[in-house]
Amino acid sequence: MLLIACPWCGPRDETEFVNGGEAHIDRPTPAESVSDADWAAYLFFHDNPRGWLAERWVHAFGCRQWFNVERDTVTHEIRRVWRLGEPRA
Amino acid sequence: MGESTALWTLAAPGLAIAERQTPASVLRIRRPDAAVIRALGEAFGLSWPAAPNTVAEGAVRIAWLAPGEWLLFASAEPVGEPVATACEGWLHHLSDVTAGYRLWRIEGPRSRDLLAKGAALDTHPRVFRSGQCAQTLFAKVHALVIPDRSGDAFDLLTDVSFAGHVRAWFIDAAEEFRA
Numbered sequence: 001m002l003l004i005a006c007p008w009c010g011p012r013d014e015t016e017f018v019n020g021g022e023a024h025i026d027r028p029t030p031a032e033s034v035s036d037a038d039w040a041a042y043l044f045f046h047d048n049p050r051g052w053l054a055e056r057w058v059h060a061f062g063c064r065q066w067f068n069v070e071r072d073t074v075t076h077e078i079r080r081v082w083r084l085g086e087p088r089a
Numbered sequence: 090m091g092e093s094t095a096l097w098t099l100a101a102p103g104l105a106i107a108e109r110q111t112p113a114s115v116l117r118i119r120r121p122d123a124a125v126i127r128a129l130g131e132a133f134g135l136s137w138p139a140a141p142n143t144v145a146e147g148a149v150r151i152a153w154l155a156p157g158e159w160l161l162f163a164s165a166e167p168v169g170e171p172v173a174t175a176c177e178g179w180l181h182h183l184s185d186v187t188a189g190y191r192l193w194r195i196e197g198p199r200s201r202d203l204l205a206k207g208a209a210l211d212t213h214p215r216v217f218r219s220g221q222c223a224q225t226l227f228a229k230v231h232a233l234v235i236p237d238r239s240g241d242a243f244d245l246l247t248d249v250s251f252a253g254h255v256r257a258w259f260i261d262a263a264e265e266f267r268a
Contacts, residue, residue, distance in 0.1 A: 008141040008156065013209035015226055061226045063141065063155040 002076055006059045007067050007083050020056035022046040023068045024088055050074055054088060096191075097256055101263040103199035108252065111192035112164040116172060118157045119180040128175035133168075144222045144235055152222045152235060160233065160246075191252045193245040193259075199266050200241050204234070206262050214240060228258040 002014035028034040028042050047053065053073050058066045068088075070080040082088075095107040118125060121139075130137035135147035138159065144152045150162040161168055165185035172183050195203060204212050210225040211217060212234075219238040224231065233246040247255055 009223065010142075011211075012225070015209060061231050062224045065155060 002071075002078065004057060004069065004078065005081050006062060006065070007081055008063045008065055009059060012059070012062060016059060016061040017057045018060045020058055020066065023054040023056045048073075052079075056084075099256075099259055099263060101199070101266040104195070104197040104203060104263055104266055106196075106259055106263070107194045108256065109192045109194065111162060111187070111190060111246070113186045113190050113246070114161045114163060114165045114168060114183055115154070115186050116159045116161055116183045117181060118176060121157050121179065125176060125179050129172070132171035132175040142221055142223050144220055150235075152233060154224065154233070189249055190246050191249050191255070193247065193255065194242065195245060196237075196239075196242040198241050200243055203259075203262055203266075204243060207258065208232070208234070210234065212236070212243075228255060228262075230255060 002017075003011050004014060004017050005011045006017075025042065025046070028038045034042075051072060051074060052070055054068055054070050056066055057069050058064065066084055068082050068084065068086075069078055071078050093109050093111075095109055097108040099106040126137045126139045130145075133145075133147050133149055133151065135145045135151070138145040138151055138153045140153065141156075142153055144150065149168060152160045152162075154160050161183075164187050165183050169183060172181070201212055204210075204227070207228040208225050210223055210227075214236075217223065217236055218240070219236055222233060222235045224233050226232070227234070227245065227247070230247050230251045235244040235246075237243060
């Protein structure tokens, strides 16, 4: 069970959160001229590293805010939490 | 806060639970700044709970729900005018959600133990006391938890559609305190 520190609510149990996949993915633009291949890459092809991964989480049963978490996919250690719009590093 | 008649009660050694209807409204303001927070505080005669997971109590009890979102324990009609005046020029809305919620008052020295059976939330008085609130999963249902000044009483707000489930959960969970 993960203990995730919501930037608004502080440390809460994993059951209150929902994972939103990899963070800091750039949506290709302009939408009308993006090729199918680029669009598919944006939608379906994400990093799946063994180790540190920046991902989005939402505090679904709390303040309902989205934020970023850097989590080790092997040990589940969380080393950083930051709000949307804040720089990655 | 006027106490309405309990719709349902449960008593066990060290524990008393009462289910009530409560007037409730949700206020949302788009990116509020310090000025509108101050205006709201003045309109309601209290220090508006701008910090996450805090509660303020004046004539109306107000709980922080999310950035720019609060729950007012009042129906929309009496608070509509002061809110509109304080929020003038701000994109905001106030909706009456009275029909959507049930308030559970949990009292007694075992109230914290009962809460711990249903929620993973840390309710130790060191980190969770009067003046604070928290939204969490309680008995697998979304709930707003507000600790009372007395230290061993809590108010719990859940969706009205789960009232039957929450009642049944309380009956089952309180069983061990009778032993």
